[in-house]
Amino acid sequence: MSNKLILVLNCGSSSLKGAVLDNDSGEVLLSCLAEKLNLPDAFITFKANGEKHTTSLAEHPDHTGAVEALMVELRAHGLDSKIGAIGHRVVSGGELYSESIVVDDDVIAGIEKCIPLAPLHNPAHLLGLRAAIDIFKGLPNVVVFDTAFHQTMPEHAYTYAVPHELYTKYGLRRYGAHGTSYRFVADETARFLGEDKQSLRMVIAHLGNGASIAAVSEGKCQDTSMGLTPLEGLVMGTRSGDIDPSVFSFLAQNANMNITQITDMLNKKSGLLGISGLSNDCRTIEEEAGKGHKGAQLALEIFAYRLAKYVASMSVASGGIDALVFTGGIGENSNLIRSKVIGYLGFLGLTEDAKANEDARFGNAGVITTAESKVKAVVIPTNEELMIAHDTARLTGL
Numbered sequence: 001m002s003n004k005l006i007l008v009l010n011c012g013s014s015s016l017k018g019a020v021l022d023n024d025s026g027e028v029l030l031s032c033l034a035e036k037l038n039l040p041d042a043f044i045t046f047k048a049n050g051e052k053h054t055t056s057l058a059e060h061p062d063h064t065g066a067v068e069a070l071m072v073e074l075r076a077h078g079l080d081s082k083i084g085a086i087g088h089r090v091v092s093g094g095e096l097y098s099e100s101i102v103v104d105d106d107v108i109a110g111i112e113k114c115i116p117l118a119p120l121h122n123p124a125h126l127l128g129l130r131a132a133i134d135i136f137k138g139l140p141n142v143v144v145f146d147t148a149f150h151q152t153m154p155e156h157a158y159t160y161a162v163p164h165e166l167y168t169k170y171g172l173r174r175y176g177a178h179g180t181s182y183r184f185v186a187d188e189t190a191r192f193l194g195e196d197k198q199s200l201r202m203v204i205a206h207l208g209n210g211a212s213i214a215a216v217s218e219g220k221c222q223d224t225s226m227g228l229t230p231l232e233g234l235v236m237g238t239r240s241g242d243i244d245p246s247v248f249s250f251l252a253q254n255a256n257m258n259i260t261q262i263t264d265m266l267n268k269k270s271g272l273l274g275i276s277g278l279s280n281d282c283r284t285i286e287e288e289a290g291k292g293h294k295g296a297q298l299a300l301e302i303f304a305y306r307l308a309k310y311v312a313s314m315s316v317a318s319g320g321i322d323a324l325v326f327t328g329g330i331g332e333n334s335n336l337i338r339s340k341v342i343g344y345l346g347f348l349g350l351t352e353d354a355k356a357n358e359d360a361r362f363g364n365a366g367v368i369t370t371a372e373s374k375v376k377a378v379v380i381p382t383n384e385e386l387m388i389a390h391d392t393a394r395l396t397g398l
Ligand code: AMP
Pocket: 207, 208, 209, 210, 237, 280, 281, 282, 283, 284, 286, 328, 329, 330, 333, 334
C-alpha cells in the first residue's frame, strides 16, 4: 500500500459517492454512497473490508453532513491521516479546462462560470468541493473534468451548423462527456494490445445507462457523440440520442406538449425504456427479448444498429480504425449487443470470435474478434475513479 491514499468524490445534486484508493495498486479501501441529500431521510452507506453499514444523516442531511460522516468513518478505520489529496469529478469545464487542475479560488470561479453548461451537476460539485476544503483542512483538492479530454476536438467536429454568433455569444457547441473514462480506456487499450497509443486509431464506445462514443487517434480525441448536453448521439437507457429537432414544434402542435415536457420525455422516457415500454436496464431488456417480447427485441436492434452507424462515422474522425473498444456496464457485459454491432460492421473487416466474446465479461478484458479480423474489437473495463486518483496524485506530487 502506498503511504498516501487518494479520496475520490463524485457529487450529484442529491448524492455523494466517495472512494479511498491506493493509487499504486488501484485497491479501494473504503467506499461510500450518500443518498437523498437535502431530504429529512438522507443516509449514507459505507463499505470497507467486505462489510456494509448505513448511517442516517438526518441531523445534517446535506453534502457537508455527508463529508463529515465520511470523516468520522475514515477515523474509525484509521484512514483519515493516510489521505494525501482529494480528487473531484466535475461534469463540465467548458472551454476553460482541457486538463485536470489543483483547486484554488480561480478554479472555483471557473467551475461557477461553467454552471450554464451543467446546471444540475456543477453546483453539486461545488458543494462537495467546499465541504471537502472545510472538513479535510490543509489537503490539496484536484478537479477532473468529464469534458477535458474532448477539448482536442477540431473546430469542424465541435461546431454546430447554426448561426455562428450562438457559439461566440453563448458557447453553443459540442463539448462531449465521459472524457475521464475515454482517457483511461484509451491508455489501457494501447497497453493491453501492446501498441503505441500515438499510432493506434481507436473508436471507443462507452455504453452505460448513459452512452457515448469517441474517435481517438494520435492519442487525442478527434470527435465524440455527445454534444452541448449528454442527450445527443447514441440511443441510451432513457435518452433518445440523435433526433430531428423539429420534434419540438411537432409535439407542441400535435400533442400539446411544452418545451419542458418534451425535454423531459427525450431525457427520461426515451431510449431503451421508451422503445421497449419495459425498462431502461439492458439486462432486463435482453431477458425479455429472449422470451419473445417484441418491444424489447426492437429496442436492442435499434441500440445496436445506431451504435454500428456511429462506429462507421467515428472512423472518419479517427482516419480509419484499428480497434473498436467496448466499455461501460453494457460494453463490458453484453456479448449480445457486441455481437450485433460487430455483425453490422462486417463490411469494415470485423469478424467476431464468439467464444472470446462470451468470455470477455464481468470485468475480463479481451480481444473478441478472430485473428483474421482486419479490425480488432476489444473489451476494456473502465475505471474513472482510478483515473481521477492518478491525476490527483500526479498534480499534487504524491
Ligand atoms: P453503467 O451505467 O456503466 O453502470 O451501466 C449500466 C448498464 O449496464 C445497465 O443498462 C445494465 O443493464 C447494463 N449491464 C450490466 N450488466 C449487464 C449484463 N450482464 N448484460 C447486459 N447488460 C448489463
